[in-house]
Amino acid sequence: MTLTEEPTFLPSxxxxxxxxxxxxxxxxxxxxxxxxxxxxxxxxxNCRYVYNVExxxxxxxxxxxxxxxxxxxxxxxxxxxxxxxxVCSHDCTLENGAKINLRPxxxxxxxxxxxGKPCPNVNCKGRLELLSCxxxxxxxxxxxxxxxxxxxxxxxxGVHDHPQPEVKASSLSRRHQKMTRQQHKVMITxxxxxxxxxxxxxxxxxxxxxxxxCVCSCPPFECTCKSVGYTYNPATVPRRPNPWTPQIYEATxxxxxxxxxxxxxxxxxxxFNDSFSNVDHLTCSDQIHNVGIHPQFNNQKYPxxxxxxxxxxxxxxxxxxxxxxxxxxxxTYRNSSPNLRVYKVHDCAPDxxxxxxxxxxxxxxxxxxxxxxxxxxxxxxxxxDTKDNFSSILSSSTDDFCGDDILNGLDYSGSYGDILDxxxxxxxxxxxxxxxxxxxxxxxxxxxxxxYAELKPIRSRQRQGSFTNIxxxxxxxxxxxxxxxxxxxxxxxxDGIQMPTSFYRxxxxxKQCDGSQMRHHGEVCSCNCALKQYCNCNHSINxxxxxx
DNA sequence: AACTGCGGGCCGG
DNA sequence: CCGGCCCGCAGTT
Numbered sequence: 001m002t003l004t005e006e007p008t009f010l011p012s013x014x015x016x017x018x019x020x021x022x023x024x025x026x027x028x029x030x031x032x033x034x035x036x037x038x039x040x041x042x043x044x045x046n047c048r049y050v051y052n053v054e055x056x057x058x059x060x061x062x063x064x065x066x067x068x069x070x071x072x073x074x075x076x077x078x079x080x081x082x083x084x085x086x087v088c089s090h091d092c093t094l095e096n097g098a099k100i101n102l103r104p105x106x107x108x109x110x111x112x113x114x115x116g117k118p119c120p121n122v123n124c125k126g127r128l129e130l131l132s133c134x135x136x137x138x139x140x141x142x143x144x145x146x147x148x149x150x151x152x153x154x155x156x157x158g159v160h161d162h163p164q165p166e167v168k169a170s171s172l173s174r175r176h177q178k179m180t181r182q183q184h185k186v187m188i189t190x191x192x193x194x195x196x197x198x199x200x201x202x203x204x205x206x207x208x209x210x211x212x213x214c215v216c217s218c219p220p221f222e223c224t225c226k227s228v229g230y231t232y233n234p235a236t237v238p239r240r241p242n243p244w245t246p247q248i249y250e251a252t253x254x255x256x257x258x259x260x261x262x263x264x265x266x267x268x269x270x271x272f273n274d275s276f277s278n279v280d281h282l283t284c285s286d287q288i289h290n291v292g293i294h295p296q297f298n299n300q301k302y303p304x305x306x307x308x309x310x311x312x313x314x315x316x317x318x319x320x321x322x323x324x325x326x327x328x329x330x331x332t333y334r335n336s337s338p339n340l341r342v343y344k345v346h347d348c349a350p351d352x353x354x355x356x357x358x359x360x361x362x363x364x365x366x367x368x369x370x371x372x373x374x375x376x377x378x379x380x381x382x383x384x385d386t387k388d389n390f391s392s393i394l395s396s397s398t399d400d401f402c403g404d405d406i407l408n409g410l411d412y413s414g415s416y417g418d419i420l421d422x423x424x425x426x427x428x429x430x431x432x433x434x435x436x437x438x439x440x441x442x443x444x445x446x447x448x449x450x451x452y453a454e455l456k457p458i459r460s461r462q463r464q465g466s467f468t469n470i471x472x473x474x475x476x477x478x479x480x481x482x483x484x485x486x487x488x489x490x491x492x493x494x495d496g497i498q499m500p501t502s503f504y505r506x507x508x509x510x511k512q513c514d515g516s517q518m519r520h521h522g523e524v525c526s527c528n529c530a531l532k533q534y535c536n537c538n539h540s541i542n543x544x545x546x547x548x
Numbered sequence: 549a550a551c552t553g554c555g556g557g558c559c560g561g
Numbered sequence: 562c563c564g565g566c567c568c569g570c571a572g573t574t
Contacts, residue, residue: 061552069553070565078553081565107550108567139565 021048025077025144025155032149042164043143043156051152058152061145065133066104066165070142081140082133082158083111085165088119090126102128103165135161 023030025048037049039057042064051058061067067080086102093099100119105111111130119126133140136158146153 069551071553071555071557071567072564073555075554079564105550106552110550142565 021050023048023153025146025153030146030148030153033151036151041167043154045156045159047154047156049154051154053147053150053152055152058145058154061143063143064164064167065141065143065160066106067143068106068108076146076148078145080143080145082135082142082160083140084130084132085162086114086128087131087163088121088124088126089129090119090124092119092121092124092126094121099163100124100126100128101163101165103167104130131162133158133160133162135159 033050036052036055039051039055039062040047040049041057041062043049053059061078061080063080066083066085068083070079070081072079083104083106086100086104088100091099100121102114102120105114114128115130117128119128135141139158141156141158141160144153144155144157
């Protein structure tokens with residue numbers, strides 16, 4: 001056994017974990033554990049944890065602290081040291097009382113570029129200063145990760161002597177914000193063009209079709225009929241990389257919080273009133289970008305001003321408990337992935353909603369021009385009690401569904417930052433209106449995504465290094481129906497099941513859980529059981545080879 | 549462009 | 562010898 005530095009750093013009262021874990025990361029043989037620990041994003045002091053290899057965050061060696069890789073000349077133990085935090089040289093305070101605690105970039109080059117940059121507080125003329133971590137005998141706090149016994153052993157040494165940096169999500173969202181600001185400029189131009197009743201250059205070729213003709217009975221993403229005014233080929237199918245960044249601990253304005261004069265309720269209303277003076281003869285472009293969503297479930301409306309601001313070209317009124325994990329608050333909505341929102345429409349969760357091309361302040365107009373989107377649960381999705389919950393999760397979490405294959409190729413760089421919802425409605429509106437019962441028995445809305453995406457060679461994500469060569473099944477996040485933490489903080493079902501760490505907001509565990517590795521934390525119980533068992537919805541891809 | 553992991557090399561204790 | 566750190570490389574996001 002290796003001597004540890006516990007006497008130096010341990011607090012007077014040892015935590016339960018410390019009492020439980022007596023090993024040191026450098027021990028030749030680490031003890032087997034009966035139960036795994038909950039993932040800790042902010043290990044603040046000397047601590048040890050053993051994580052299940054199925055915990056995505058643990059596999060990715062995630063930490064709230066900005067940790068950079070450090071070579072310790074031991075391929076079996078990954079060592080990371082803390083980079084500290086960027087603070088304002090003037091120690092300014094934001095309007096909300098928060099301090100500037102920027103996350104240092106892990107990349108050395110990027111981090112060097114951060115130093116000396118102006119304080120992000122517009123009211124401050126300070127500069128960013130790197131507050132280095134010296135919490136471990138004057139050296140940075142170190143984290144050690146070791147994969148052994150099919151588990152992930154974690155040990156932290158030292159106590160951070162600096163504030164917590166913003167989480168990576170915030171850094172990413174700020175970068176995303178910068179990108180979307182540029183897109184916003186383009187959007188403003190487009191708005192002005194449309195308000196002048198001018199078609200955008202890219203739209204001039206588009207055929208104007210009666211609104212009713214944009215509706216067909218084809219399954220989602222598998223339209224083959226010719227009645228619609230557009231076809232689904234790689235050039236027209238909305239495709240985009242997943243730009244969504246989570247805002248789960250957001251302290252800075254997120255892309256979904258951004259305000260814009262273009263997105264004000266007044267400007268939207270004016271814009272929509274202009275655009276939909278004749279909704280019976282929409283161009284497809286109009287239909288795509290000017291759809292209001294009004295899920296009808298319990299007739300309770302939750303107008304959200306900030307949501308309106310987020311989606312300058314869409315006004316969304318959502319309701320509580322309408323389906324899946326539909327957000328009931330503005331915050332929840334903001335924290336939800338736009339992908340997730342869209343999935344709700346066409347996945348197998350039972351749902352019925354109305355879509356109003358133009359309902360801004362015009363109830364009569366709304367009713368006259370509404371159409372319903374109805375989806376039903378597929379029988380392939382688990383039992384009746386949970387199918388509505390899991391069905392939405394399953395489809396939303398499957399990377400190779402909309403998230404990647406269908407959307408990745410969308411060239412939206414010169415378009416709107418918010419086009420995801422309306423773009424997808426381009427696909428969904430004509431399709432989801434049909435009763436899913438009309439689908440062939442051997443297909444389902446989830447499995448019928450047309451595979452227009454280019455087939456690419458499978459990329460190996462597993463290096464052959466000794467450290468990453470784990471003799472355990474490697475679950476893809478999509479395998480267990482989850483999104484990675486930094487990609488989606490809100491994969492909650494209606495009952496609160498979150499993947500992959502499987503928090504369960506209930507006193508009792510989900511009955512689908514076999515009870516293994518259950519823990520209770522107040523009102524939240526967690527389990528590390530593999531929810532993979534729920535993922536029995538079939539996903540099939542029909543590939544036709546043509547030989548010359 | 550940035551993140552991540554790996555590994556060579558240098559330096560000081 | 563160990564630990565911290567720098568650097569470059571390569572694959573991934």
